[in-house]
Amino acid sequence: VLKHLPAIASAFAVIALILGLSSVLSADPRPLALQPSPDAQEYADAADQLAHGHGYVTRIYGEPQPPRYPPGFSIALAPLAEVGAYPANVQRGAKAFAALYVIAVVIAAWSLGGPISALIAAGVVAVSPFARQAGGLVMSDALVATLAVLILPLLRTPTRSGTALAGAIAGFMSVIRLNAIAAVAGLIAAFRGRRKWMAVIWSLPPIAGLALLQWATFGSPFTTGYTYWHVSQHSFGLSYLLKTPPRGDGPYIFADRLHGHLANWTCPCPLGGSQAKLPNIAFYPFLLLGGFWIFAPPLFTLPGLLAACRQWHDPASRFVLTTVALSVVTFVFYFYQGARFMAAPAALLIVLSSATIARSIERWLHRHLAHS
């Protein structure tokens, strides 16, 4: 049994991966006008404009305006915006990134913990609603999560190219979503010595490119689209920590598989249920632990989190803990609440948990089968 275990686990991992992929690829794309506004419409239109040489702009009443979001996701979608009719081409691209998320999680889990780990990760992603729901939306969350988990295998191979690639990925993540700069901080915590500085240097070109674009658009490298559109006068504040009900997505973009039942004790709740009720300080930890089953089933991420705390000497653990902690600390003070902001931290924890659980299963099997 032990001899054939990796082959059996590999076969089932492939089956689970195919199931997960088919679930994403069969998701009906939501009509662009009914997708989260203005995020999805701006990402899609800006990708189309970029592809046709009009610069990083979005049309509002036919007039080109600077979008409020950083350009990373539209840059990733732009090559796909050149093929086929708009907006179906961009929606296909977004679905491809959601499918890539499923593949990336399985590859990362395999690299960290072998075929059993890959099987567990593939199963978790297939039964959780995030990937399928992301497949129907033009939103950047699946791509950020994909890039975050792709860094994990690179931390295991002490090569210059691996370090450079990890740095470049973290830098590109930062121009998809500004707070993803937490991944660069994660690399600084993960690497030691020269590799640390090499990763930082490779992460800089995308960030410098963003600063140059903002300089060329607004006349200052520090003025963002958010500033231009006056998204919020006070984006960060202590009061957001405990504000209930918070201003946020509720369950309308990524919904809990359990319809918020595990947090119903917090009700009476506003429309949207408990997913629209919890203050930031409780919402994000509860979400990451699977209290809202969007990324992983309840408590699935706990073994990974505990293992990461115990194995601080491991670069992957340092990367995951730093990225998760910085993401949570950033968003608990943010004026807007959304489960999707935790896509990358949750994906990292899923991979780590899968590897941890797989190691425990292997140990248990070896012990019991060796005795018998």
Added chain:
Amino acid sequence: VHLRRAHLATVPVLGALLTATCAHALGQPPQLLVVSSAPGVVVKWNTGSGIPGAVYVSESGAPERLFARGPRGSQSAPWVLPERRYRFRLYGEVRAKQLLITVTIGKKAVTKRPPVPDLNPPRTGHIVNAILAYVPYLVLATFTALLVWHMAERRRASRG
């Protein structure tokens, strides 16, 4: 004889349906009022002619949910927040669900359209736009090159 009795039995049913339809056509117009009441609002409705009705609510474009049922009535909604948009719809339920009236409340109803654009929005020049058109391919090429380098290094390391 049995057939005739069965036919006769349908008369009151058809009569009730006809009465309800005529009453609806000739009666008062349907009413749906959303009145501010701290906390939240009070929703008052009347289908107008005594026909069965139901009030559904949708928050910020989310799917509709049943809020209340009956030909007329009043029900409070203390969970309504002033900074969110809610759409209340009154439906008549004689046979199929028929939309009678819609009321939208909340700040976002006023600012549904995107903000009026700047008359002179900041723009990048033609040269920058031309460079930006190549950026996606530059990013793709960089990642591909790094990946190829990484695979080669790993292969060398595994051989060594």
